[in-house]
Amino acid sequence: xxxxxxxxxxxxxGLDGHDRGAKVIARxxxxxxxxxxxxxxxxxxxxxxxxxxxxxxxVIGLSILSGAHIELFPQIINELNNREMGDVLIVAGxxxxxxxxxxxxxxxxxxxxGPGTTTSDIVTFIQESIK
Amino acid sequence: xxxRTIEEWxxxxxxxxxxxxxxxxxxxxxxxxxxxNTIYTEQTxxxxxxxxxxxxxxxxxxxxxxxxxxxxxxTMRQYAGLASPEESNRRYRYLLDQGQTGLSVAxxxxxxxxxxxDHPMATGEVGRTGVPISSLADMEILFDKIPLDKVSTSMTxxxxxxxxxxxxxxxxxxxxxxxxxxxxxxxxxxxKEYIARGTYIYPPEPSMRLITDVFQFCSKNVPKWNxxxxxxxxxxxxxxxxxxxxxFTFSNAIAYVEAAISSGLDVDAFAGRLSFFFVAQNxxxxxxxxxxAARRMWAKIMRExxxxxxxxxxxxxxxxxxxxxxxxxxxxxxxxxxxxxxALAAVLGGTQSLHVNSKDEALALPTxxxxxxxxxxxxxxxxxxxxxxxxxPLAGSYYVEHLTDELESQAFRYIESxxxxxxxxxxLREGFQIQEIHNSAYQHQKEVESLDRVVVGVNQYQSPTxxxxxxxxxxxxxxxxxxxxLAKVKSERNDKxxxxxxxxxxxxTKSGSNTMPVLIKCVESYxxxxxxxxxxxxxxxxxTEFTPF
Numbered sequence: 001x002x003x004x005x006x007x008x009x010x011x012x013x014g015l016d017g018h019d020r021g022a023k024v025i026a027r028x029x030x031x032x033x034x035x036x037x038x039x040x041x042x043x044x045x046x047x048x049x050x051x052x053x054x055x056x057x058x059v060i061g062l063s064i065l066s067g068a069h070i071e072l073f074p075q076i077i078n079e080l081n082n083r084e085m086g087d088v089l090i091v092a093g094x095x096x097x098x099x100x101x102x103x104x105x106x107x108x109x110x111x112x113x114g115p116g117t118t119t120s121d122i123v124t125f126i127q128e129s130i131k
Numbered sequence: 132x133x134x135r136t137i138e139e140w141x142x143x144x145x146x147x148x149x150x151x152x153x154x155x156x157x158x159x160x161x162x163x164x165x166x167x168n169t170i171y172t173e174q175t176x177x178x179x180x181x182x183x184x185x186x187x188x189x190x191x192x193x194x195x196x197x198x199x200x201x202x203x204x205x206t207m208r209q210y211a212g213l214a215s216p217e218e219s220n221r222r223y224r225y226l227l228d229q230g231q232t233g234l235s236v237a238x239x240x241x242x243x244x245x246x247x248x249d250h251p252m253a254t255g256e257v258g259r260t261g262v263p264i265s266s267l268a269d270m271e272i273l274f275d276k277i278p279l280d281k282v283s284t285s286m287t288x289x290x291x292x293x294x295x296x297x298x299x300x301x302x303x304x305x306x307x308x309x310x311x312x313x314x315x316x317x318x319x320x321x322x323k324e325y326i327a328r329g330t331y332i333y334p335p336e337p338s339m340r341l342i343t344d345v346f347q348f349c350s351k352n353v354p355k356w357n358x359x360x361x362x363x364x365x366x367x368x369x370x371x372x373x374x375x376x377x378x379f380t381f382s383n384a385i386a387y388v389e390a391a392i393s394s395g396l397d398v399d400a401f402a403g404r405l406s407f408f409f410v411a412q413n414x415x416x417x418x419x420x421x422x423x424a425a426r427r428m429w430a431k432i433m434r435e436x437x438x439x440x441x442x443x444x445x446x447x448x449x450x451x452x453x454x455x456x457x458x459x460x461x462x463x464x465x466x467x468x469x470x471x472x473x474a475l476a477a478v479l480g481g482t483q484s485l486h487v488n489s490k491d492e493a494l495a496l497p498t499x500x501x502x503x504x505x506x507x508x509x510x511x512x513x514x515x516x517x518x519x520x521x522x523x524p525l526a527g528s529y530y531v532e533h534l535t536d537e538l539e540s541q542a543f544r545y546i547e548s549x550x551x552x553x554x555x556x557x558x559l560r561e562g563f564q565i566q567e568i569h570n571s572a573y574q575h576q577k578e579v580e581s582l583d584r585v586v587v588g589v590n591q592y593q594s595p596t597x598x599x600x601x602x603x604x605x606x607x608x609x610x611x612x613x614x615x616x617l618a619k620v621k622s623e624r625n626d627k628x629x630x631x632x633x634x635x636x637x638x639x640t641k642s643g644s645n646t647m648p649v650l651i652k653c654v655e656s657y658x659x660x661x662x663x664x665x666x667x668x669x670x671x672x673x674x675t676e677f678t679p680f
Contacts, residue, residue, distance in 0.1 A: 015240035015256050017329015020369045020456075023569050023680055024576050038680040041329050042244075044252070066240055067495075067605070071255025097495055097602055115460040115493045116589045118580045 006130050008059040011039040011048045013076060016066035021093060025061060028119035029126070034059075045072060049079030052088060058130055061122075062092040062109075069096055069104070077108055089129050093117065137172050145169060161417040163372035165537050171529030176536065186481075186522045188442075190430035192423050192535070193523040194481040195446040200519035205477075206484035207509045208285060209502055210452070212237030212261030214609040216272035219262040223277060225499065229506060233484060234277070234315075235285040237261030238295075243330040245291050245664025248613045257610045260496075261287075265613075266659045268620045270298040271305065280308040284315035285360070285450070285484070290332040292319035293341050294663050297650040300353065316357035316406055316450070319345060322383040322555055323362050325677055326564045327369035332664060335556050337671035341646065342387060343394045346401040348647035357406040359387060360450060366564070367410035368456050370572025373421045373538060376409065378545030379564050381428055382555040385546070388437055389554070398437045402444035406483075411473035412454045418473070419525050420534035422480030425449070428539055451477035452486040458493040461596050462588035466490035471508050478512055479525055485509055495602040562678030617659070624657040632656045636666050 010026040091111035159167040187197030238261040241253035247265040288295045321338040324331040363376035429447035433439040453473035487505035489497030525531045552558045578584035632653040
C-alpha cells in the first residue's frame with residue numbers, strides 16, 4: 001500500500017447521461033480514502049484530458065453506456081499523450097462488449113469493469129496498480 | 132365462537148414457532164423500506180374501506196376503464212431504434228407483422244440533445260442508442276409504408292420533443308394523414324432529464340415553455356396525441372425506490388400542470404392528454420400497489436389541487452417498462468424470468484402499454500431474436516395466464532391494499548416536503564432529488580455487496596457464463612450513409628426558405644408566441660434538428676449539471 005492519497009478523475013465521455021454507476025463508484029472510491037473528482041456528464045476527450053492534467057490525477061475512470069467508447073477512448077488517450085499524461089492509470093466501466101476488450105486493452109485501458117462488478121474489486125484493482 | 136384476533140394468533144401460534152426456529156431475517160421490508168408484517172388481516176384495514184372503489188370511477192385506484200383488459204388488451208409496445216432510419220423501419224415493420232400493436236421509437240443521443248449527425252459532439256454516438264434523425268428526409272424513411280393513421284407511435288424524446296413532433300406531423304401530412312388523425316406520445320418530460328436521464332439542453336423555464344407550447348398546440352390540432360409522458364422510469368433506473376419514483380414523478384407533474392395553467396390554459400383542456408411512465412421492478416406486490424397508489428394520487432391531485440372538473444383529467448394512464456437495472460450480464464437467460472415477473476406486475480397493476488426488456492440488454496442493444504422473446508412474454512401473459520380476465524385482481528388483498536395506502540401516504544409526505552422547498556423545480560436547483568436518488572443507489576449497491584440483497588447469478592449462485600454469441604452490432608457504413616444523406620439534404624434544399632423559416636422561428640420564440648406552427652414550417656423546409664436547436668440555444672442558453680458531485 002502506498003501512503004500517498006490516490007487521486008482519481010471519474011469522467012463521463014460522450015452524450016450518455018447514465019451516471020448512476022459513475023456516481024456510485026466515485027463515492028465508493030471516496031469512502032475508500034481516495035480523492036475523487038467527478039467531471040459530470042457530456043465531457044469531450046479534450047475536457048477529460050484537461051481536467052486530468054489540472055487535477056494531477058493518478059487514475060482516470062471512464063464510464064460509458066452508449067457504445068461510443070470505440071471512437072472516444074482512443075481520442076482520450078491521444079489527448080492525454082499530447083499532455084504527457086500517458087502514464088496515468090485508465091480504467092473503464094459501463095456497457096462494453098467483451099469483443100471490444102482486446103482492442104481497448106491494447107490502446108492502454110488497464111481495467112475494464114462490466115455490469116455486476118463490485119466497488120471493492122475496483123478499489124482493490126486501483127490500489128494494487130498504483131502501488 | 133368469538134372471532135380470534137391477530138394478537139391471539141400471534142401469541143398462541145406464531146410466537147412459539149418463531150421462538151423455536153427463528154426467522155430468515157430479523158425484519159422484512161419492501162424495496163422502498165416499508166416494513167412487512169407476517170400477515171395482514173382486516174384489522175389492518177377494514178374490508179368495507181376498500182370495497183367502495185370501482186374501476187372506471189374516481190379515484191380510479193382499481194383502473195381507468197371499468198372493464199380494463201376484458202375490453203382491449205394493453206398495447207404491446209417494444210421500444211426500438213436501430214442504427215439507421217432504414218434498419219429501424221425494417222424492425223418496426225417486423226414487429227407490427229409479429230403482432231405488436233404500437234411503435235416506440237428510440238433515438239440516438241445526438242438527436243436527443245439537438246445535434247445533427249455531422250456535429251463534432253456526435254462523434255461515436257450516431258445510431259448508437261437509437262435511430263439518428265437530423266432532418267425530414269430521415270423521418271420519411273423511418274415511417275415509410277407505416278400508415279400513421281393506423282398505428283400509434285411513442286417517441287422517447289425530451290429536449291427536442293417539439294421538433295420531433297413537428298417532424299411526425301410533417302411526415303403524416305406527406306402520407307395524407309391530417310394531424311387530428313395522428314395518435315401517439317412524446318415523452319417531453321424535461322424535469323426528469325435534469326434529475327436522472329441527462330438529455331437536457333436548455334434551462335428549466337424555457338424548456339417548460341416549449342412543453343406548454345406543445346400542450347396548447349395539440350389540444351387544438353392533434354387531439355389524440357399524448358403530449359407528455361411524465362416518467363418515473365428513469366429516476367428508478369438511477370436508483371429511486373417506489374416511494375421516490377411516485378413522489379418525484381408527481382411533483383414534476385404538478386410543476387407541468389402549474390406551468391400550463393399559468394400560460395393561460397384551462398386545466399381540463401390539456402390534462403386528459405397527460406400520460407405517465409413507470410418502471411416495473413422485481414418486487415411484485417409493491418409494484419402492483421405502486422400503480423394502484425399512483426392512480427389514486429393523481430386523481431386526488433387533479434381534483435383537489437387543480438380543481439379539474441372532467442373525470443378524464445383525473446385518470447392516470449401509464450406506460451410501463453421492465454427494469455433495465457435488474458438485467459444481469461451474468462447468466463442472461465435469468466433475465467427472461469425477471470422480466471416476466473416484472474411484466475406480470477405491470478399487468479396486475481393495470482398498465483395501458485408495456486415494453487418488456489430483452490435478456491441481452493445488459494450487454495448490448497437486443498437482437499431481433501431476444502426482442503421476439505420479450506414480445507412473446509407479453510403475449511403469453513395476455514393469452515395464456517388468464518391474469519387479464521378480471522379487473523384489478525389483487526384488490527381486496529389485505530397486504531396489497533395496505534401497501535397501496537402506505538405508498539400513497541409516504542409519497543404524499545415527500546411531495547409536501549418538496550412543496551415546502553418551492554416545488555420540483557426549486558428542489559432540483561438545490562439538487563434535492565438527485566441527491567436522494569443517489570443515496571438510494573449507493574445504499575442498494577452496498578446491500579448487494581454485503582449480500583443483504585441477493586442478485587441471483589451475480590452475488591449468489593454464480594456459475595460461469597458462456598458469452599452470448601450473437602450481439603447486435605453497428606456497422607460503420609450506417610454512420611457513413613447517414614452523413615451522406617444529411618450532406619445531400621443540405622445541398623439540395625432551398626437555402627433561402629430554410630433561413631427564412633429559422634429567422635421566423637427566432638422571432639416567434641422571442642415574442643413568446645406558440646412555437647409549434649413555425650417549427651412545422653422549419654422541418655418542412657428541411658431545416659435540421661441541430662439548426663433548430665441552435666436557434667433555441669442562442670435565445671435560451673444551455674443548462675449545465677445541477678449539482679456538482
